[in-house]
Amino acid sequence: MDDLTEMLKGTLEGCVLEIIGSEETYGYAITRRLNELGFADVVEGTVYTILLRLEKNGLVQATKRPSGQGPPRKFYALNDAGREELATFWAKWEYIKSRIDKLKEGGR
């Protein structure tokens, strides 16, 4: 699937939030997970900018831990604000999905 970038705007951040929410993890692993899930073209740089934004907006808590497999990893976990944001994200997603699918079916 070619060039989904424009369509991913706004949703990628929610996806990262969801991944962090299900398990405390770090940037590199999140990128791999997204690729695995079918977001094949998502690269590290993109994920890190999202991560930094999440941190700046106070939605996650970051902890640095040594790795044994290269440089230290920065683990991220959701805080209360992050969990709330995640819930909002899914609500928006369901809303948009229902509208667009309705439109697709020639919704009157």
Add this chain to the structure above:
Amino acid sequence: MDDLTEMLKGTLEGCVLEIIGSEETYGYAITRRLNELGFADVVEGTVYTILLRLEKNGLVQATKRPSGQGPPRKFYALNDAGREELATFWAKWEYIKSRIDKLKEGGR
């Protein structure tokens, strides 16, 4: 539903394409139709920029017609390239939808 703008990026153009595809129509009416469909905050300015973009990219054909209800209306119709683009849009949408829904269900 508040502020869906970021999440609509990339999808709004497809929605407009779909609306035009189902019926030759004009900017103002498209905006009303979107509002009706639940995209409540979409405003004229947004739709016109999309329409100009579609025209510039050669996906639609525009025809001006007098209206009797104010200034002349600019009707838009899809051409072959537009129909193709619309098909691509739906393919992308289905793809992204399946990926995100899988993620939501804790897809492994």
Add this chain to the structure above:
DNA sequence: TAGTAGTATTCGGTAGTACAAGGTACCAAG
């Protein structure tokens, strides 16, 4: 021991998109 590959983060710049805000034009009714 030098080189390469894999892991991991950061930063600066770019392009695309929706939107806000403003303006223009035309008609009918009060």
Add this chain to the structure above:
DNA sequence: CTTGGTACCTTGTACTACCGAATACTACTA
């Protein structure tokens, strides 16, 4: 002749995903 509804267009801004490049650490291997 002013108001309100219809219809269109333009400019500027904020946000986001992406890319390229740099940095750093470890392990393997030629």
